[in-house]
Amino acid sequence: MAAGMPLSFCGDKVPSAYGINDGVLNNGCFVDALNLVPHVFLLFITFPILFIGWGSQSSKVQIHHNTWLHFPGHNMRWILTFLLLFVHVCEFAEGIVSNTTMTSNHLHLFMPAFMGFIAATTSVVYYHNIETSNFPKLLLVLFIYWVLAFITKSIKLWKFAEFGIRFKYLRFCITALLVILYGLLMAVEINVIRVRKYVFFTNPQKVKPPEDLQDLGVRFLQPFVNLLSKATYWWMNPLIIGAHKRPIELKKIGKLPIAMRALTNYLRLKDAYEDQRVSRATVRTGSEPGPNRTGEDPDRAPSIWRSMYRAFGRPILLSSTFRYLADLLGFAGPLCIYGIVRNLDDENNNTSANKNMENHFRVYFMYTTELLENSSVLAVLLFLALVLQRTFLQASYYVTIETGINLRGALLAMIYNKILRLSTSNMSMGEMTLGQINNLVAIETNQLMWFLFLCPNLWAMPVQIVMGVILLYNFLSWSALVGASVIVLLAPVQYLIATKLAETQKSALEHSTDRLKQTTEILKGIKLLKLYAWEDIFCDSVEQTRSKELTSLRTFAFYTSMSIFMNAAIPIAAVLATFGVHHFLTSSIPSPSQAFAALALFHILVTPLFLLSTVVRFAVKALVSVQKLGEFLQSDEIGDDSWRNGDISVSLDVGKKHLGMTKAINRKQPIRYQMDNYEQPSRRAMRPTETEDVAVKVSNGSFTWGNNQLTLSDINIRIPTGQLTMIVGQVGCGKSSLLLAMLGEMQAIDGRVYWSKLPDCEMAHEGNISWSETEDSEEDVGSKNRNSVAYAAQKSWLLNATVEDNITFGSPFNKQRYKAVIDACSLQPDIDLLPFGDQTEIGERGINLSGGQRQRICVARALYQNTNIVFLDDPFSALDIHLSDHLMQEGILKFLQDDKRTLVLVTHKLQYLIHADWVRKLSCDAKVTMKLKKQLKDSTLFFTLLTFCVQIIAMKDGSVLREGTLKDIQTHDTELYDHWKTLMNRQDQELEKDIQQDSQTTLERKTLRRAFYSREPKNQMDDEDEEEEEEEEDDDNFSTTTSRRSKIPWKLCGCYLSSGGFFMVFLMVSSKLLKHSVIVAIDYCLALWTSTNQTAENLQNRTAANQTAAFLQNGTGSINSTDISPQPEQDVYYLHVFFVLCAAGITLCFITSLSVEFLGLSAATNLHHNLLNKIIHAPIRFFDVTPLGQILNRFSADTNIIDQHIPPTLESLTRSTLLCLSAIGVIASITPAFLVALVPLAVAFYFIQKYFRVASKDLQDLDDSTQLPLLCHFSETAEGLTTIRAFRHEARFKQRMLELTDTNNTAYLFLSAANRWLEVRTDYLGAVIVLTVAVASIWSGRPGGGLVGLGLTYALTITNYLNWVVRNLADLEVQMAAVKKVNSFLGTESENYEGSMDASQVPENWPHDGEIKIHDLCVRYDPMLKPVLKHVNAYIKPGQKVGICGRTGSGKSSLSLAFFNMVDIFEGRIVIDGIDICKLPLQTLRSRLSIILQDPVLFSGSIRFNLDPERMCTDDRLWEALEIAQLKNMVKSLPGGLDAVVTEGGENFSVGQRQLFCLARAFVRKSSILIMDEATASIDMATENILQKVVMTAFADRTVVTIAHRVHTILTADLVIVMKRGNILEYDTPDTLLEQEDGMFASFVKADISNSFLQQGHRNITSKPTIQQDAVDKLKHRYCKKQRLDYSS
DSSP, rough: TTTTTTOSSSSOOOOOOOOOTTTTTGGGGHHHHHHHHHHHHHHHHHHHHHIIIIHHHHHHHHGGGGGOOOTTTTTHHHHHHHHHHHHHHHHHHHHHHHHHHHSOGGGGGHHOOOOOOHHHHHHHHHHHHHHHHGGGGGGHHHHHHHHHHHHHHHHHHHHHHTOOOOBHHHHOOOOOOHHHHHHHHHHHHHHHHHHHHSSEEEEEEOOOOOOOHSTTTTTOOOOTTTHHHHHTTTTHHHHHHTTTSOOOOHHOOOOOOOOHHHHHHHHHHHHHHHHHHHHHHHHHHHOOOOGGTTTTTTOOOOOOHHHHHHHHHHHHHHEEEEEHHHHHHHHHHHHHHHHHHHHHHHHHHHHHHHTTTOTTTTEEEOOGGGGOOHHHHHHHHHHHHHHHHHHHHHHHHHHHHHHHHHHHHHHHHHHHHHHHOOOHHHHHHSSSHHHHHIIIIIIIIIHHHHHHHHHHHHHHHHHHHHHHHHHHHHHHHHHHHHHHHHHHHHHHHHHHHHHHHHHHHHHHHHHHHHHHHHHHHHHTHHHHHHTTTOHHHHHHHHHHHHHHHHHHHHHHHHHHHHHHHHHHHHHHHHHHHHHHHHHHSSSSSSOOHHHHHHHHHHHHHHHHHHHHHHHHHHHHHHHHHHHHHHHTTOOOOOOOGGGGGOOOOOTTTHHHHTTHHHHHSSSSOOOOOOHHHOOOOOOOOOOOGOOOOEEEEOOOOOOSSSSSSSSEEEEEEEEETTTTTEEEEEESSSHHHHHHHHHHEEEEEEEEEEEEEHHHHTTTTTTSSSSSSSOOEEEEEHHHHHEEEEEESSSSOOSBBBBHHHHHTTTTHHHHHHHHHHTTOOOOOHHEEEHGGGGGGOGGTTSSSSSHHHHHHHHHHHHHOSSSSEEEEEETTTTTTHHHHHIIIIIIIHHHTTTTOEEEEEOOOOOOHHHHHHHHHOOOOOOHHHHHHHTTTTTHHHHHHOOOOOEEEEEHHHHEEEEOOHHHHHOOOOHHHHHHHHHHHHHHTTTTHHSSSHHHHHHHHHHHHHEOOOOEHHHHTTTSSSOHHHHHSOOOHHHHHHHHHHHHHHHHHHHHHHOOOOHHHHHHHHHHHHHHHHHHHHHHHHHHHHHHHTTTTHHHHHHHHHHHHHHHOOOOOOOOOOOOOOHHHHHHHHHHHHHHHHHHHHHHHHHHHHHHHHHHHHHHHHHHHHHHHHHHHHHHHHHHHOOOOHHHEEEEEIIIIIIIIIIHHHHHHHHHHHHHHHHHHOOOOOTHHHHHHHHHHHHHHHHHHHHHHHHHHHHHHHHHHHHHHHHHHHHHHTTTTHHHHHTOHHHHHHHHHHHHHHHHHHHHHHHHHHHHHHHHHHHHHHHHHHHHHHHHHHHHSSSSSHHHHHHHHHHHHHHHHHHHHHHOOOHHHHHHHHHHHHHHTTTOOOOSSSOOOOOSSOOOOOOOHHHHHHHHEEEEEEHHHOOOEEEEEEOOOOTTEEEEESSSSSSSHHHHHHHHTTEEEEEEEEEEEEEEESSSOOHHHHTTTTEOOSSSOOOOOHHHHHHOOTTOSOOOHHHHHHHHHHHHHHHSTTGGGOOOOOOGGGTTOHHHHHHHHHHHHHSSSSSEEEEETTTTSOOOOHHHHHHHHHHTTTTTTTTTEOOOGGGGTTTTOSEEEEEEETTTEEEEEHHHHHHHSSSSSHHHHHHHHHHHHHTTTTTTOOOHHHHHHHHHHHHHHHHEEEEEEEEOO
């Protein structure tokens, strides 16, 4: 076509071109002009509507998505329009190519196609706007357009047929396709008119948008947007771009559409599961023996696989279809490369076309196959194929992920529903452990979800492999099969490596668990380790375990690197084998087109074969998961409640609810309790016959836990209404089992449990709670109260929620009642200590509360509920005497009696029997009555007690021993009564110490205060960033936030790499660069080799090209490469070079894969080692202000990320980046014109990755943060099953689970959609790069075919790796947060272990005397804090026994820490035996002193290890220490003696024994100074006596400093120091201090003695006097004499 050829519509060479002599329609140009009319009509009509109407509207009003509405045939219209656009592109290409063969320009050949493309685009934009505005009348314009276009195209087709133009011509085929498409679009439009009746009908149909779109909370719009937005995830743009300005929060991602919610999917799966059960039941009964049921075993459990297929099969089939289409389109790449390179090599392409010129209508008509011989057309086709392939692939991924998430939601709901119905015996007998349930929830459901993600690969991959091998064979005949077999044969090796990886990971996990256990122990006992200077010993033991873990990690790294190596090396090996064998067989080389098409095919083949190992592994895991799930779903369930009332009828409402369920889901109302309605039969009304004075009655009851052994037998009891019933008996006699049997938790072998119906007047008794506020009707409330039992289990169970939520437990909040309950349970002082009062979140399982606090919150929950019946199972077990008394009087006797509630109390504290009986016995004695009244300080309570009838049920060995009041038992069973009396006296004696000491509760509160106090500065520690200015800046400064959030953490990457070591970094970088250079060299060598004779032997090449062209046209014969015969010497030279390069490439692949993994391992080793050393040598203050969980996170989650996640991410990132960069370099060197297009592409890529990384990080955080509450909720439910069922709160908990599941699924779906958003964009960018390369290569005309093939092959690899660059970058950024957190701890200052004196200068026997001089001592915990000790002066003589006392916070413990230089001594000094302790090295100082702490600390290991971790003492010495601590006999009786096992925390010994071990440990260290820091605070009287005795005898010659919170422990001391607010207030002997009546020490003693008197009012003390007691009695006597008190009284 000449450059200056004039433009004309019908061509200007033939005058008759515009003539109509043969008839108007016989002029081809006129017919084409006629085809322009509909397009012009559409553009003329729609442009004003679009730009004037909607343009002005959208600029003013943002149309909200609730107006979106899909008209009928929405998806069909979009698909047809896309096909129409594609056909118009083909029509345009055909017109352009035909036009180039003509002597003059014929615009009519391509102008209608161009206008048709514009019109089709406009039609879909116009339709979208009408649809979103719900204004169907304007669709009439489109209807007219389709009719006109159909008519004009039909005329053209008719004329073609008339002139004998048939299917062999491309233009005929295109016209026929257009007629069909316009016809179908016309049919779609008619269907819209038929359904919506918007025109030609009198009553147009009014349609509302889907319910989800009317709900503004639904933000996940993928199911509702149009097809284009679905395919490109365009609707995600606002979220992803908005994340750059403001972090994505849960509120922003909103709710899920109804179809994706867990409840909807659960019902779908449940129905599929139950249908099988129903059909099998039908088979069993013999009715309807249909042919489909003959093969089924009626007794077999329903198949979960079948249920999953029935519920979720359709989307999986859809996904598989998309996958097949994508895989088939994937082969367009190699085929188009083949065509383009071949066509470029064929110099006679245009001339051959001119020879076969076909003229009809005075224009050239092209053959159908001819178009594919044009390189430009192939380039455009390649671009379109890539775009479509990637779109289908991402659609397939999205559908499988969405289905997987839906399946997981359904399975979680199914598991949860089963948990709520699990038989209690399953849990208690160990058949179903909490760990198994957690595994089901966290692991098995995820395995199935991942299997679903990967399952389309199972059937798509074989097709892909077969197709690839067929094409390879077609290109390179037998030699191709050799290359393919290399890949296929090495696939099993990859599978083997994958299984080895799984095994190694398991062993690494075991070592990691051991290391974490040791680390936890160290951190919990860090204070003791520092005081005894044992940090390094324990540090070494952790390092030993870590070295075992690192051995496993090394193996893991090796297998990982082998996997990476094979992935990279196999394509090289396959190419080498193929071309080597090809040369050997044919003594020639393939043409460039064949070579590079084969290379692209090898790249395609490697992916499925390596994915195969992963898919097979996940398939095996999925089979195991389904088996476990099946076993769980078939496990025993709790019996139906209806047996309690002797009737097993089920309400008819259930069936109605079941039938109406599907409709109910789609209503606008919130789906509250619907899952419950679907599942649970409604409670039937109780029998009126049981409404006497009995609340619960058990007759002839025999109950078991399911192991065929009767736990309870012959139970006949009546629980009177509105009274207190106490169940008593020894441990293990069945008290708790009786409560659970009444609640229906045990299996009933015989007998009945009856629950009475309360009179209507009592139903809503207790006006404090207004139930009318709730949605339930009054009748429902009554039944709810009647059937619900307020139950406090023996083992306290709390939710991970606020204190208030734990107490109200779903009931409406009533301030007055709430306060009364709090007071009754003495919770106010505890609440006051919490940082946010009762709004403080309780940790999982109440981790941040003591046992007593947890127990009282559980009791408060039971008291707060407005139920008629309350069951309390041993509520006093974790409480001290003060709290137990208060709870009994204020809570149980007063609060519940005011409510007229029926109370069943299980207890083994028999003093409460006497407590209740006191009232009855003493009522006649007026004097005692008055005293008691005074003591109770509440006359109402007193009279309540008098009238309060107490029923007692005494149990023994699983049956009822006695039933009646205490008086009845005293009368009828004197023996039992006497036995009880003995037990009561014994319990009273044990309780004496509780009266004499600060109560256990005070200690708990102290601990609580410290625990929460230490949490306050955690924010300072948590995210210590290098850029601390962040906190100072204003939050609204978006630009700064934006730049910070999108910044790649290069500094952290540098820190991580430097931890790996310079050599490893150098090796990695150099080997990576070399590897990629060699790979480029291999491909470049191939390009040169295949092109080597093109220029020298043009003729031969031309012949070869003609043969291949003939093959394409006629479709016969095979493409052989034997026609090319280069010079043998040159050929052999290239083969040798190629072989050497391939060998070098494979070697470098191996080195590279190893270097990255071992760099990661080296970094992990160093980071953990440094972290452990920093933490263990940090000052004690660090552990006070940093929560233990936070430190443990660094050693667990963060270390795991650094160990196992960063190395593969780093490898993948560097590989993807270098591949892309080398590809761009190769392309730029072949076609420099590409660099012009690269600039806008690079800019687009920069912005895509910038926005994605920020959004991905936020969504990943949301996914992680929403997963934890869900898992917690499952474990909480499993632990508190009996409580939930007793309260009848199953529905509320189900609702909560559904909400948590949906929230987590929403975050995960958005994350998945964000990944698709990125991949679609990077894939399209890749497609544009391929198009640019192809067009630049074709039009520049410079490079040879081999180099063009090379450029296109590399362009295709860019498409594959571009999104991985961004994904890996985003992942690395998230993972680098772990390095950042670890790094923040590495900045912690260590204690100064050196000291100014050398250890060798200190005498070996120092301290020899134990003389302590304190001069003007000032101490603080931190330079930023106020001093805790101010100018303290004291002198302690050698061997003196010193007691230090004072109120909480007076500085007693701080002084004890100062002796060990554990705190900052910023002024003054402590001199021990002539040496200033601040000058000593810390190791020396601390190893020469001894201390016994308040909390006994033992470590897992042996007894020997706990007494002497340094292994410096002889066995005799250890036995001597144990004898002194009175533990020798006990240890001798243990298997192993000194080597007997001590479990974690010393849990296999009692608290008293643990404290005695600590005493023995202090004795083993022969120090002349012993510090006792409140050592007797948490032990019983007997152990305390032993301890004091040892101190008096074994430590007689040593200086003992006792920090005391109970004054009687220091009354025999030589010197007493009383402290107040960091100062010494009193300093003298006990006798002298007692002389000062208004002194603090005297007041302490007075309070102590008052307590003793109070206790002696109703207790006989029978314990033997100890050495210390004699002294105490003397002092007390003296004190009483002085105060004129009668001591004997």
